[in-house]
Amino acid sequence: xxxxxxxxxxxxxxxxxxxxxxxxxxxxxxxxxxxxxxxxxxxxxxxxxxxxxxxxxxxxxxxxxxxxxxxxxxxxxxxxxxxxxxxxxxxxxxxxxxxxxxxxxxxxxxxxxxxxxxxxxxxxxxxxxxxxxxxxxxxxxxxxxxxxxxxxxxxxxxxxxxxxxxxxxxxxxxxxxxxxxxxxxxxxxxxxxxxxxxxxxxxxxxxxxxxxxxxxxxxxxxxxxxxxxxxxxxxxxxxxxxxxxxxxxxxxxxxxxxxxxxxxxxxxxxxxxxxxxxxxxxxxxxxxxxxxxxxxxxxxxxxxxxxxxxxxxxxxxxxxxxxxxxxxxxxxxxxxxxxxxxxxxxxxxxxxxxxxxxxxxxxxxxxxxxxxxxxxxxxxxxxxxxxxxxxxxxxxxxxxxxxxxxxxxxxxxxxxxxxxxxxxxxxxxxxxxxxxxxxxxxxxxxxxxxxxxxxxxxxxxxxxxxx
Amino acid sequence: xxxxxxxxxxxxxxxxxxxxxxxxxxxxxxxxxxxxxxxxxxxxxxxxxxxxxxxxxxxxxxxxxxxxxxxxxxxxxxxxxxxxxxxxxxxxxxxxxxxxxxxxxxxxxxxxxxxxxxxxxxxxxxxxxxxxxxxxxxxxxxxxxxxxxxxxxxxxxxxxxxxxxxxxxxxxxxxxxxxxxxxxxxxxxxxxxxxxxxxxxxxxxxxxxxxxxxxxxxxxxxxxxxxxxxxx
Numbered sequence: 001x002x003x004x005x006x007x008x009x010x011x012x013x014x015x016x017x018x019x020x021x022x023x024x025x026x027x028x029x030x031x032x033x034x035x036x037x038x039x040x041x042x043x044x045x046x047x048x049x050x051x052x053x054x055x056x057x058x059x060x061x062x063x064x065x066x067x068x069x070x071x072x073x074x075x076x077x078x079x080x081x082x083x084x085x086x087x088x089x090x091x092x093x094x095x096x097x098x099x100x101x102x103x104x105x106x107x108x109x110x111x112x113x114x115x116x117x118x119x120x121x122x123x124x125x126x127x128x129x130x131x132x133x134x135x136x137x138x139x140x141x142x143x144x145x146x147x148x149x150x151x152x153x154x155x156x157x158x159x160x161x162x163x164x165x166x167x168x169x170x171x172x173x174x175x176x177x178x179x180x181x182x183x184x185x186x187x188x189x190x191x192x193x194x195x196x197x198x199x200x201x202x203x204x205x206x207x208x209x210x211x212x213x214x215x216x217x218x219x220x221x222x223x224x225x226x227x228x229x230x231x232x233x234x235x236x237x238x239x240x241x242x243x244x245x246x247x248x249x250x251x252x253x254x255x256x257x258x259x260x261x262x263x264x265x266x267x268x269x270x271x272x273x274x275x276x277x278x279x280x281x282x283x284x285x286x287x288x289x290x291x292x293x294x295x296x297x298x299x300x301x302x303x304x305x306x307x308x309x310x311x312x313x314x315x316x317x318x319x320x321x322x323x324x325x326x327x328x329x330x331x332x333x334x335x336x337x338x339x340x341x342x343x344x345x346x347x348x349x350x351x352x353x354x355x356x357x358x359x360x361x362x363x364x365x366x367x368x369x370x371x372x373x374x375x376x377x378x379x380x381x382x383x384x385x386x387x388x389x390x391x392x393x394x395x396x397x398x399x400x401x402x403x404x405x406x407x408x409x410x411x412x413x414x415x416x417x418x419x420x421x422x423x424x425x426x427x428x429x430x431x432x433x434x435x436x437x438x439x440x441x442x443x444x445x446x447x448x449x450x451x452x453x454x455x456x457x458x459x460x461x462x463x464x465x466x467x
Numbered sequence: 468x469x470x471x472x473x474x475x476x477x478x479x480x481x482x483x484x485x486x487x488x489x490x491x492x493x494x495x496x497x498x499x500x501x502x503x504x505x506x507x508x509x510x511x512x513x514x515x516x517x518x519x520x521x522x523x524x525x526x527x528x529x530x531x532x533x534x535x536x537x538x539x540x541x542x543x544x545x546x547x548x549x550x551x552x553x554x555x556x557x558x559x560x561x562x563x564x565x566x567x568x569x570x571x572x573x574x575x576x577x578x579x580x581x582x583x584x585x586x587x588x589x590x591x592x593x594x595x596x597x598x599x600x601x602x603x604x605x606x607x608x609x610x611x612x613x614x615x616x617x618x619x620x621x622x623x624x625x626x627x628x629x630x631x632x633x634x635x636x637x638x639x640x641x642x643x644x645x646x647x648x649x650x651x652x653x654x655x656x657x658x659x660x661x662x663x664x665x666x667x668x669x670x671x672x673x674x675x676x677x678x679x680x681x682x683x684x685x686x687x688x689x690x691x692x693x694x695x696x697x698x699x
Binding site for chain 1: 552559
């Protein structure tokens with residue numbers, strides 16, 4: 001007669017109480033699973049969005065990361081093509097890398113002379129083909145590019161690109177770019193006044209820029225004039241055609257971003273001087289390869305004696321790390337609360353069981369069952385309740401996850417300007433499920449130990465005399 | 468009384484401590500119970516019968532004095548060793564039968580053999596054999612709630628005897644049975660005692676049971692006031 005069989009029968013003894021206990025454990029497990037899968041979905045969504053925008057690793061001139069954003073031109077990477085080739089053709093890095101591409105970051109003033117409006121901008125110069133390919137990165141098979149309607153940058157014409165929706169509003173491009181929520185009366189007078197005052201100077205630059213980009217003649221899309229200081233501190237201007245206003249998550253970013261062709265950014269930042277890149281962005285096939293890839297790139301830099309440094313995703317995107325930590329903390333807190341509920345549910349159930357079976361405990365002890373045998377018997381019963389509850393919780397949780405994923409609900413995640421479908425991650429979560437199952441089962445076992453120990457400590461004569 | 472004693476009490480006292488109040492249950496009791504006999508402990512309620520049986524059954528420890536059961540001085544052994552000792556040497560029959568409700572009659576009888584680490588085939592053979600002896604082979608698969616009071620007590624007797632203990636203790640085994648069933652249970656115990664050669668010690672008020680006694684120990688207010696041998 002094995003004790004497992006006895007434990008199963010004892011659980012069946014008070015069916016309603018056992019069912020309620022199992023149900024409570026199952027609901028707790030289900031809540032942990034759904035929230036865990038939701039957090040996992042947020043993690044991989046954020047990772048996918050960040051990686052598709054900024055890659056996994058960026059290489060800068062030493063010091064750029066700390067001081068260069070104020071003057072990107074001063075921290076350009078000389079002969080970046082050679083370094084690109086070095087990385088792209090390295091036998092260790094090659095199989096790991098999806099995209100390796102140069103980028104330029106710059107600041108300047110964008111002007112729309114038709115609307116008498118101008119605004120300082122933050123420009124990002126990218127190689128369109130690489131930019132488009134980076135946005136297709138989808139290690140976790142989320143298909144976010146399709147869901148978020150990621151737009152492709154024009155690969156044919158270097159004068160074309162995107163701007164932030166907020167910048168489009170400020171520069172009076174609501175109508176041509178079909179920007180919603182535009183109200184011209186809200187435009188600040190000061191901006192208009194200063195634009196009018198500066199018009200004469202800008203007009204002359206505009207003419208100059210037209211000479212720089214003759215290939216853009218005949219273009220019907222809205223045009224901006226971008227003014228920036230070159231690396232040699234000379235003013236420079238180019239014409240930029242806005243294909244689309246693209247929503248950015250952060251308002252400040254939305255009000256200032258211009259995504260332009262790398263060559264146009266080079267023209268603006270370096271004029272007729274040596275064409276450089278501000279950063280080399282590396283997007284890997286898998287995030288888990290960051291340590292290997294970074295170590296290899298650092299080694300190459302050292303071997304070549306280059307004045308460069310590497311930064312990875314978590315350093316480049318502190319918000320990503322902070323948000324991950326916050327969600328992890330919330331998940332831990334919720335798990336702890338559920339764990340305590342499970343703990344007390346099991347303690348209560350097993351305590352009731354011990355009370356009801358006091359005489360039986362006395363009988364077993366009288367027949368020669370040791371204290372340890374009583375403890376094992378009750379712990380096994382508590383653990384069994386936990387195993388069954390946790391298993392049912394995972395099954396119900398998986399069904400609920402499918403229902404949520406097909407419900408069509410949407411939510412607005414942090415750092416996003418538009419709602420996305422509410423999803424929970426259902427693939428690649430076997431480790432999470434296993435961890436939850438183990439946690440609930442261990443809690444149940446520990447919870448059963450308390451009344452089990454009390455049962456084993458009973459005096460036999462008292463237990464036998466219990467009615 | 469040719470057999471050597473299976474139970475020896477020397478100046479045994481048991482005092483229960485209820486807070487600050489001391490309640491003496493047994494006072495300086497010395498006795499010896501011979502092997503293979505039908506012995507009775509008689510006395511009014513509260514006289515100390517159950518305490519005496521608990522001490523004989525190694526379920527409790529005396530406050531003073533020494534107890535020797537089956538040649539073993541029980542004060543000197545640990546709780547786990549005491550459990551092993553009970554598992555090997557002592558069988559219990561309770562007034563309320565105390566069968567394990569989730570086990571069948573067969574499993575209840577088989578359980579003490581599991582504690583002794585016997586193989587399943589031997590357990591099965593022994594259990595079915597003794598169930599046959601008590602006339603319940605056909606009820607082997609029945610759970611206690613499917614048995615009558617008399618049948619339950621037969622299962623309890625089978626459970627107490629299946630391991631072939633030297634000593635069987637029965638605390639008022641017929642108290643919860645009607646007189647007819649009680650009589651049949653007494654006959655059964657008497658027959659089985661002769662068949663298995665175990666020493667039976669009862670506490671009882673039942674005159675039917677007393678009539679079968681070979682040794683009678685009378686207790687009052689925790690003291691042994693009389694011991695006489697009826698026959699044998």
